[in-house]
Amino acid sequence: MPTPPHNRRASRAAVAALGAAGLIAMASAPAAFGDEAAPELVVGGIEPISGVHPGSSFGLPVTVANKGAGTADKVWVSYAVTRGLDFTEIPSNCLSQQVWSYDEMPERWFAVCAFDQAVEPGVVYTPEKPLRIKARDRALNDQLRVQVGDVDPGADENGTAPVAGTAPAVRLVEAQPGDEASADLVEVPVTSVNTADYQVTGAALKGSVGDTVPMKVKFTNAGPAWVRIKEGGRLLRIMVTPPAGTSVVKAQGSCKAEGATYACGTGQQSVNEGGRETYAFELKIDKRVAGAKGSVTLSTEARPFDPDKSNDKADITLDVTGGGKDGSPGGSANGSDGGSSSSGDAGTTTNSGSLANTGSSTPPVLGAAAAVVATGAGTLLVVRRRRAQSLN
Structure with missing residues (x-):
């Protein structure tokens, strides 16, 4: 419902007052937001993978870089693969979880690895031992996703309870700068040779x-x-x-x-x-x-x-x-199938009722007319005989 004019003017005045108060508060507050240096983590080193055979495995080279101005005190790297892939072994500093399909996303397996070490700005890191991924018998057109952040992503509530890995823990080590990474999330296809x-x-x-x-x-x-x-x-x-x-x-x-x-x-x-x-x-x-x-x-x-x-x-x-020749559910009243047949020679259609079933070739209408004529002739003969007897 539209606001009355006087109320609209009052609202504008209130907004202006709040805005002025907000500006005064921001001016008097310490510079904590825009000026504070923050980390900006990105991942790289991941390319589309093809030609994988079911049963085989491959190492996943991943790099982590900090493009921000501040140091990240702790880093989490999350790996996710679709159901044709799996992890061969998971380090003890990682938690694994199976997440079922929802919101049009396919079933996935996750491994979230926590690295309790500082990641400095301008430095590129990589796990000292690449995480290995294997192709299952059902592998075909799969997807690999890697994400990095300085906050624990937590477990997905649509999956199993997270389980810690049993392989030795892995740390991040400095790596040679490679292709410039620009995102905290990368998705690539993994194509297997399968049918x-x-x-x-x-x-x-x-x-x-x-x-x-x-x-x-x-x-x-x-x-x-x-x-x-x-x-x-x-x-x-x-x-x-x-x-x-x-x-x-x-x-x-x-x-x-x-x-x-x-x-x-x-x-x-x-x-x-x-x-x-x-x-x-x-x-x-x-x-x-x-x-x-x-x-x-x-x-x-x-x-x-x-x-x-x-x-x-x-x-x-x-x-x-059941039914008649044309598929009708019942026959005629005299027990015939109520269908019709066509004469291929004369090109005419004849009814296939009871008369046709006797083998007579006389059409029904002509037969009835002949019967009427014969009956009339007999009646005329009897009348003539009676008249002749009365005259005698």
């Missing part, structure tokens, strides 16, 4: 015309690698096309119609090895369509990690039982 087999499973449906039948199709990552979708990358979609002659009564919540096909998401930014999704539908069988067959397929974005394309598509079959 993941994405596959889909179809369904076999059976029912009569008019029935509503359940349908479940599946997507599975058979591994061995997990797959992390890079930021900005296109998410996998599972394309479900029901068989002809059916209509969708209910679809999975994550599936959206795109014409006759439904596009279903995986519901996650990454797909773990062994991970699977089941998509449940309810279909109504509207009519019988000869040879009707649907499908479930993977979307078409490039997946160089998945060389086996034979299981990227599966059939959805439909066996319609």
Whole structure:
């Protein structure tokens, strides 16, 4: 609600008074904020890593520099790796923790190392023994993150209780200046030589015309690698096309119609090895369509990690039982199937009712007309005979 004019003027006066008081207080206070020298810690020496084989390990060269004017009395270096990587051994001055996926961040393993020593301005340091990282059997497209600070980052409440390492403690030692580091947080990709087999499973449906039948199709990552979708990358979609002659009564919540096909998401930014999704539908069988067959397929974005394309598509079959030849739920009143057949020679359509089933070739209408004519002729003959007898 707008403020009345006189209140607005009073508010401006109050703000002006507070501002003046604040300026007087700042002028009389000691110069404690802008003039105090503070450390500014940055990390470097980290480059993207590729060509890693599952089961192997590598040392992580990290440098820590102080670009500020003040000394950091204590330093914490935090390492984080996604679930395809792990730490081979952790020094006793480090705490490790597993943090589960949340807020679209994948599962991670952390190691936070505390260095109780001064880091001077303008000096570059490095751990005397690089932290070693190993690639698990599920490694593929992983991420490594290193962060430095002069405040304890603490444990993540979404993870396990931190555990101290058992390897000998490590200190920081002076290192030769290298590439200029400019940030306190660095993230780099770690790419492993591995594969993941994405596959889909179809369904076999059976029912009569008019029935509503359940349908479940599946997507599975058979591994061995997990797959992390890079930021900005296109998410996998599972394309479900029901068989002809059916209509969708209910679809999975994550599936959206795109014409006759439904596009279903995986519901996650990454797909773990062994991970699977089941998509449940309810279909109504509207009519019988000869040879009707649907499908479930993977979307078409490039997946160089998945060389086996034979299981990227599966059939959805439909066996319609009962009903007439055209799939109608019932026959005619005289017990016929109520269908129709076409004469390929004459190009005409004939009813396939009870008369046709007797083998007679006489059309029903002409047969009825002939019966009427025969009955009329007999009646006329009887009348003539009676008139002749009365005259005699």
